[in-house]
Amino acid sequence: MEPGKTRIDLSQLRRGTIEYCVLAVLRGTERYGFELVRMLSEVDGMVITEGTIYPLLSRLRQEKLVTTSWRESESGPPRRYYRLTKAGERALSDFAEGWAVFRNAVDQLLEEGEEKDDHDER
Amino acid sequence: MEPGKTRIDLSQLRRGTIEYCVLAVLRGTERYGFELVRMLSEVDGMVITEGTIYPLLSRLRQEKLVTTSWRESESGPPRRYYRLTKAGERALSDFAEGWAVFRNAVDQLLEEGEEKDDHDER
DNA sequence: CCCAGGTACCTTGCACCGCATGGAACCCGG
DNA sequence: CCGGGTTCCATGCGGTGCAAGGTACCTGGG
Structure with a gap:
């Protein structure tokens, strides 16, 4: 590991969201597990492996949020x-509702009192 | 509770972020635990209790991300x-860097396919 | 004087879920 | 027949949010 590049463990961040990212990708189409891994892995910031998705899909099925064939x-x-x-x-x-509220809360807290370097604008 | 108001468990969402929300609030000032609970509880979407914050603060101290007096x-x-x-x-x-990337990823996935017309502006 | 209730700190244990690991079955090309 | 790609799955560890419960200090009312 290079010094100065203290990578933070972001796996905790993904908790509770991957599940709904999968649901989001399933809107309108049918997809299979391996495909979902490839799709989501290509999204920047969304690392995902088989070890994550299959237990997750089992739970979704159990909770009747998806059907399979x-x-x-x-x-x-x-x-x-x-x-x-x-x-x-x-x-x-x-x-999606809850996410919007939560995201704004975090954004607000992170931005407050951070008026030194602004290199990005939305 | 009204029917049709299926609240989702958002506690999983908070995983890995509360820690940094606390750090964010500590920018520039000193604060104490009980105060942090009250402050963060007032932010919409950020439920927090003593049972959460004290173990968290202990860890922050152990990892030398904060000092105390x-x-x-x-x-x-x-x-x-x-x-x-x-x-x-x-x-x-x-x-903050990792969060921005992750947030955009989730936003993107949630928004995609949410449009009824087939013309996008991006 | 004592005790209820607010302030402030803390510990313990459960539940949850991402992910690493490993394995099974199927197909193909060399 | 063997290695490698595809596709599914189960198991176990580890981190962390939170409920529950405990201690100590101060103040005001009965």
Whole structure:
């Protein structure tokens, strides 16, 4: 590890949000687990592995936020496709509300009293 | 509780952020634990209790992100005041970076596909 | 004088979830 | 037949928010 580059452990940050990011990606389409890992891994700031997603998907299924259906693949074992339920859609929009409030709270706290260097503008 | 108001458990969301919210509030001033609970509780979306803050503050002290000093109070037991260290300031700004990236990732995922018309402006 | 209630500190234990690890089954090309 | 890609899954550890409970100090009322 280089000094001066104190990387912070951000895995705790992702807690409680990955779940809904998955739901968000499932809006409108069916997708399978491995695909979700690839998709979300490509988003900057969203590291995700199989060890994360499969237990997560099991929980979503158990809570009836998604339904699943097996389908054959031409290049590999069969895939389990996930689709949003009504409850899943509602959970997602509920979360979006809570997220907005929380995000603003954190932004506000981080910005307050930070008027020295401003190199980005929104 | 009204029906149709399915509140989501947001405590998971707070994981890994409260710590830095505390550091943020400590920028420039000294504050004591009980005060921090009251301050953060007033921010919308930031529920916090003593059971959360004291273990958290202990950890911050152990990691040398804050230093403390006892001071008498005129109305009650003595207070332990917390002050940011250099390491604390650095940890805070490191987090702010990571937070911005993560927040944008979540925002992006939540917004995508939320539009009914098929023309985007970005 | 004592005791209820506010202030202020703290510890202990549970629950939750991200992720590392490891494994199974299927297919293909060499 | 063997290695490597794809696709699924289960298990266990570790960090952390929070509820519950405990101590000590001060003030005011009965």
